[in-house]
Amino acid sequence: VNSVQYNLAFQLIDTGMPAIGHAERRSRQKQAMRERILDAARRIVMREGFAALSMRKIADAVEYSPASLYLHFASRDEIARALCTEGYAQLLETFAPVADIADPAERLKALGRAYVAFGIANPQTYRLIFMQDPSYTAAVLVSAAEANDRSSVDDTDDAAFRMMVDALAALQADGRLPASANLGVWAEALWATMHGIVALRLSWPMFARASLDRVVDTALDAWLGGQRDHDVHDVGERDASPDAADAKAHMRADAGPTTATKPPRA
């Protein structure tokens, strides 16, 4: 093992550019292989759910032997965590257009609608990230911290959470939220509400009595509504706002929520 590393270092110092070219190509190829593996894994999860994700299946899909996968990932769990990171990044991308909305209440509502839309459009991905193993869910924050060049994970690291707190602060500054309100608590509770709407839809589809949009709008109005441009708590027959529709348009489709569930068994 050590001799290999030594050889590489020797080439870098002694032979200059061509060797660097080699090393670069090497690492590029390795990176490409990692992507191929993750691509295959993501497709399996989207089609059949996380429980059906196995090293054998991934290997089949990329046309390598199962053993080869271990050259790029230490374990199945590491692949799962990578998928979570990827998926969470995808969720954050969804929020980008929302960030431009000037009014903080409307921004928060659009955020909530985009969040729910993502979960419903990518049920298996959402399940993997937020409804599976706590260690997977924790992985999204750790990697978010790494991306920010921080070594420790603390309260304000997460971009999505920060967006919420910022909007709530703006609302509070406008006097549209009581000065006594604790922003962190509010953000957490608001996130939980949106998560609950998605999670309940995914794991109890039969529970759904009303259209998703009405439920989401009712919740958003209860939290943020009425204080500005419509009546308190009034839930009309209207469809999702243009913002939500727009957010939905950016989504790739996952497998349907109920169809692919229940593979032979984990």
Added chain:
Amino acid sequence: VNSVQYNLAFQLIDTGMPAIGHAERRSRQKQAMRERILDAARRIVMREGFAALSMRKIADAVEYSPASLYLHFASRDEIARALCTEGYAQLLETFAPVADIADPAERLKALGRAYVAFGIANPQTYRLIFMQDPSYTAAVLVSAAEANDRSSVDDTDDAAFRMMVDALAALQADGRLPASANLGVWAEALWATMHGIVALRLSWPMFARASLDRVVDTALDAWLGGQRDHDVHDVGERDASPDAADAKAHMRADAGPTTATKPPRA
């Protein structure tokens, strides 16, 4: 197979009481065995999580061979569904003391607090019921319908949901909820909110920034609060209300949320 059934019928008609006594004792023993199996299964789930539940482990616990379990349950899934039914019934029991609260808003709040308290106190059970397989979650409603002597499952079958709708209706009759509000939508969204608070705590413990009680109270105030006996959206430093504490006192403890997670693998 047929001959056995025939013999039973013959005894019932011909020899009268003693035979009935036999049959009764037989069925009693069978029922007892079912209970023993479910008890063992419940303990395993509470200690190690549902993923760790296997027929072998149950068999070990009840000191029978794995094969014998199949005389009482057709499959592992059937045991899981039975556990869900049981767990949901336990949740409903939790609501009994709450039903007496006269004020509908306070009743709803107490309901929400009891719900969350149950989920936090029995994380593995809650996971099994509401966060695992949609077919498990669906099972609670089906059996609830059976208990009510109904053959079809429709909107209003569920006792918990009915409690919510009733309270919301009372609120609406008092003019404390806009006449335009759709009760079904409100109940669904409110349930989703409470579910989200529990589910997020269970699957993303690191996310928790504030005390559970503050989050719950903030959510309940956003939905129902302020319109009556305290300021709008004011979240004080107070602890859980007596109602919630009371509800908690009725709970049996599950395994801790994070400790027993992640058994070798499903």
Added chain:
DNA sequence: GTCTATAGCGTGATAGAC
């Protein structure tokens, strides 16, 4: 790097003796 082969463990469910 990639393969084959396999260790080592687990699972749900069943056949058939007693």
Added chain:
DNA sequence: GTCTATCACGCTATAGAC
């Protein structure tokens, strides 16, 4: 009813040839 024995799988991960 209860058991033993086993089928038929599945899995992760690794050893060692090439």
